[in-house]
Amino acid sequence: MLFSSVTFLYYFLPAAVLLYLLAPKGARNAALLLFSLIFYGWGEPKYLLLMAADILLGYGFGLLLERRRSRALLALAVAGPVALLAFFKYSGFLLGGLFPALLRIALPIGISFYTFQILSYLIDVWRGETAAQRSLLDFAAYVALFPQLVAGPIVRYSSIAAELTDRETDWDGAAEGLQRFLLGLGKKVLLANVLGELVENCGAASSVLGAWLAAVAYALQIYFDFSGYSDMAIGLGRFFGFHFPENFRYPFLSRSAAEFWRRWHITLGSWFRDYVYIPLGGSRVPTWKWVRNLLIVWALTGLWHGAAWNFVLWGLFFAALLLFERLTRWDPPAPIAHAYVLLAVVLSFVVFRGGGAAEFGALFGLGVPAATAEAVYALRSFGPLLAVAMVGSTPLPCRAAAVLSSRLPRPLWEALRCLVLAALLLLCTASLVDGSFNPFLYFRF
């Protein structure tokens, strides 16, 4: 089920909130689990069994690892979820040539996210950094928690362990959650979806202008798509009394690739840092080992996003940028640094999208005209939206809101806030009712 769907907004969510609020405190996790299973099973009921297997493995091995912290047991515990992820996500990629039937295996939605959550739980228990969860119901509610189940943020067990057993749903939190959810919904429906139409319609491989339009629009689309989803997840979490970690912090403002990854999909970056990079030795090792660590982490980051070579290439592209920055002690003047990051990120997402050689060539004018009528039309038609999206990807709107809130009388400011959010709800509903373009890019990961 998509957050940005009429079914979710007007059927599922009200029912879930209502039942949750009516349930006695001790039964609230059961209510959450029930609705989470409905949420997940709505799209792919057959994969409920797969998730149940992952939950049981995680729960059982968590208890065992707490008693006996052996590497062999950890390897065994991790092997189960990893094997399931590998089979469903990577078997076609790795062995599809030999066994074509593997290519037909559909990727269960959200498997990369909840597998990583289970892995972090198991490793944290093994490290003694968190206690194993004794209640199967609470553990299942953590893994299946629908606000963040299918597209993150990757919520580590340790960060919400306390809230799993004891949390308050107050009006203040719910109101904050509502605002965050609607802002995320607006990012997704009013910006990302429309940017997606631009990407589809500007003739990316037909002209230089079309190629650049598609590249820039796609970078913005994926940002608003994914950060919008994260906002919705965080907002929904607040509805139910959870505090999920932030996942984006204006990544396009970065001055280096390293900084970009501290601002983009923060929970994934920190997951790989804490569970792969640092255990491999991190950067406090001989240079060749550090390079090896970097390549492993970024190849895995690429693969996490998708079982295809373009994702591996995309990950290694960032590894190359990080190597370059580290080895040259990259610290140019701010305008050059910003331009470098924006250019690198936009180009990287052409690879990420699987644009192909023709599209890449078109960016540099290889065999295509400077512009076609369709590209010029797309620029004119989507130009204002592109401008809005560019401004929206910076802190300017937040700063403008802060200025307004400090200068306007409080009742006026709150009335304005209420109007904006109501307008967002109505406009998003209107777009969804009209059946506009509505894929969630991060669902395939």
Next chain:
Amino acid sequence: MKKRVFWALPVILLWLALCLFAWCKPQTDISEAERRRLDRFPTLTLSPLQSGRYMEDFDAAATDQFPLREPFRRLRAVFACKVLGRLDSHEIYSYDGYLEKLTGPVAEGSLAYAADRLTTLRETYFPDSRVFLAIVPDKGYFLPNDSIYPTMDYDALFARMEALLPFAEPVELTAALSLDCYYRTDSHWRQERLGEAAAALADALGVTLSGNYEAEPVKTDFRGVYAGQSALPTEAETMYRLTNEVLENCTVTNHETGKTGGLWDWEGLAARDPYDFYLSGAVSLLTIENPAAPAESELVVFRDSFGSSLIPLLAEGYRTITVVDTRYIHPDLLTGLVDFHGQNVLFLYSTTLLNQSSALR
């Protein structure tokens, strides 16, 4: 309750009101504006639940059956075009009050396919007939060249079709038409403005039309297909019919239903597409009889929907006009249904269809 709630409360109430409306609203069968059947909520049974089909159907119905569907669609279109500056809504743009669909470049493959279909028809059924080709330009032809909207190279399309159908005598229609010959909200042309086009066609075919018609309004609240698709705010238009004594006495036989009636389908006015008023819209095979015309004068027309309002005007010149739409009947089935015996044949197709001809059989 803390102060934060005061601003959130109206939003929550709005949300709840929409929820209640969505849950309680009776289901609707048809979207008049979109001219399509709306999905209805599925019945809960085990098999579609297991397969996921139930959920897909529910999602589709929840979207289709949402209350205030048309106002919401209009809100989206207005927001996109007036606030975000989009130049089109669902690929339909407004130029000087005329709604038109964005056209792609000339599709060579589509033209070749159409030409192949038409050539096969000729070789199979009327190798010795005189064949005429009249191409109906869509509205885009009449928009200024400096318009910001991408437009196809119409002259190239005309030239290409003429080259692909060397046996057909081309009939120029563009000189007899202008932008106001078309509805503002629909793809089609207006019958009451087709007098000159009919005369040009008749002249090429070697028949004479009186040119004396009376334009009679038949529907004053017509909103065409582009109005519904785009959801942009539009004003209703008036549909007219051109008539005179000869046309009133013509009869039309619909070979799909076996029914015989006049040139106008009054029930069609109330159909999903009121343009069905003209020759009943999408019909595979019709015969128009004019008892006032000489017995030996016959014409066979292969056409698309643009023919529905033009062909009746040609009826003055012929005893029998056979009207065939091979999008709805396979050409092989014409044997025995149409008697080809050397009559003139007219291919009357729009640029829109020729450039997207996969529906031709």
